[in-house]
Amino acid sequence: MTDSRPRGRRQAEAERNDRALLQAAREVLAADGAHASVAAIAARAGVGIGSLYRRYRTKDELFQRLSALSLDHWNAAAERGLAADDPWEGLAAFITAxxxxxxxxxxxxxxxxxxxxxxxxxxxxxDELLDALVARAREAGALRPGVTAVDVSLLVEQLGTSPLLDQLRRQGRDDLLDEAAGARARLVAIAVDGLRAVHAEPPPGHAPTRRLYTERWRRRPEPAG
Structure with a gap:
């Protein structure tokens, strides 16, 4: 049976389904980690398994798309930060975004x-954009001594998830979500403030290398059956 709906309507529905799938994949990943199932993602998105596989042939392909979009957002946020007049405000806005x-x-x-x-x-x-953001803030005397681009990357990763919000969503506690989001915003502001040059002492310990941040993305071999 052919689909008699206008082509524009079919395309709009496909785009809505894709956005729902990507958002659902992000949410299921936050809850279930790398073992997130395709079935759980489709159910969260409110679409059938067939719809998911028509758009993405494998779970890997879905996650690769999600990763590419995340990198696009990172780069766009960094470019906006570099365009800001104030180097500190540009870096802080990048982290927050x-x-x-x-x-x-x-x-x-x-x-x-x-x-x-x-x-x-x-x-x-x-990496190039973040290096430029950090160097610009450092040259302006706005960045805490010893803070590196890798520190910023790891800070974003740590703050980019919220166990509290995830738990409340799983519990269906919509009545607490706004308060939890506000509490998270306060914590992010406190953490970002720790990068300011008013803190004269460098962070403790040795600065992490970029290898620590990137080596995890080398694909691990499948365990022997």
Missing amino acids: CVEFGQGSLSPIAGAIEVTEKMRAKSDRG
């Missing part, structure tokens, strides 16, 4: 999917 987007929610799939050439190119561009 990435945290609010939930960049850290994809960390469970690190090492579980193949990193495509397109993903790698976007990631390399993101």
Whole structure:
């Protein structure tokens, strides 16, 4: 049977389904990690398994798409930060935008999917942009001594998930979501303030290397059966 609906309507519905699938995948990943099932993602999105597989041939392909979109958001936020007149405000706005987007929610799939050439190119561009943001804030005397771009990346990842909000959503406690979101925003502001140059002492310990942040994304071999 052919679909008699106008082409524009079919396309709009496909785009809505895709957005729902991507949002559902992000939410299920936050709850279930790399073991998130396709069935759970489709159910969360309110679409059938067939609809998911018509758009994404495999779960890996879905997660690769999600990762590419996340990298696009990171890079766009960094470019906006570099365009800001004030170097500190630009860096702080970048961190806040990435945290609010939930960049850290994809960390469970690190090492579980193949990193495509397109993903790698976007990631390399993101590294360049963040290096420039951090260098600009440092040259302006606005950044705490010893803080590196990798520190910022890891901070975004840690703040990009909210166990409290995830728990309340699972419990269906919509009455507490606004208060929890406000509490999270306060914590993000406190953490970002810790990067300011008014804190004269560098962070404790040795600065993490970029290898610590990126090596996790090398795909792990499947365990022997």
